[in-house]
Amino acid sequence: MSRLTRRTILTTGAFAAGTLLTRDPTFAQTPLAATPECHDHPAATVRQTEGPFFKPSSPEQTDLFEPGMAGQPLELVGFVLTRGCKAVPGALLDFWQADNAGTYDNSGFRLRGHQFADTEGRFRLRTIVPAVYDGRTRHIHVKVQAPNKPILTTQLYFPNEPQNANDFLFRPDLLIAIGDAQSAGRFDFVLKLG
Ligand code: FE
Numbered sequence: 001m002s003r004l005t006r007r008t009i010l011t012t013g014a015f016a017a018g019t020l021l022t023r024d025p026t027f028a029q030t031p032l033a034a035t036p037e038c039h040d041h042p043a044a045t046v047r048q049t050e051g052p053f054f055k056p057s058s059p060e061q062t063d064l065f066e067p068g069m070a071g072q073p074l075e076l077v078g079f080v081l082t083r084g085c086k087a088v089p090g091a092l093l094d095f096w097q098a099d100n101a102g103t104y105d106n107s108g109f110r111l112r113g114h115q116f117a118d119t120e121g122r123f124r125l126r127t128i129v130p131a132v133y134d135g136r137t138r139h140i141h142v143k144v145q146a147p148n149k150p151i152l153t154t155q156l157y158f159p160n161e162p163q164n165a166n167d168f169l170f171r172p173d174l175l176i177a178i179g180d181a182q183s184a185g186r187f188d189f190v191l192k193l194g
Pocket of ligand 1: 098139141
């Protein structure tokens, strides 16, 4: 895998977001802005608590959205990268989140799913924007793991949320970049490997 320069990131970022977006009218049609830059050693994505609602053995699925599901549809795309800005093909991403009522499915696997980054280290998740619950601001849980490497557990947040300021776990470096359409988001994970 060649080293990804800033120019490469800009180019492939725009390409990836554009091609990863679906034609389903429920979701955004317009590409997201690309990652502004990828430094030689970007900060690793910070670790956060797993919380009480993780369930192992989620189904492999990129599409958590189900017909008739309440909530704002969201397509989240991005890269899994190393601190040297190299893509991590085949990285495991396991997402879980609350529904539009702020409830986790603890008996089944609704709004839970894992997937593997493609050969360019890209992922795509179709879901809904989760509701707030129990004093927590809006967030999506995720575990990310490069093949045969330790698991990074963290949470992603949404911009312009009034409750971000009062959330005990919120961090601005875990904010999803939301597109103009409000239904397209971008987040690149940076793994500290080796
Ligand atoms: Fe949670």
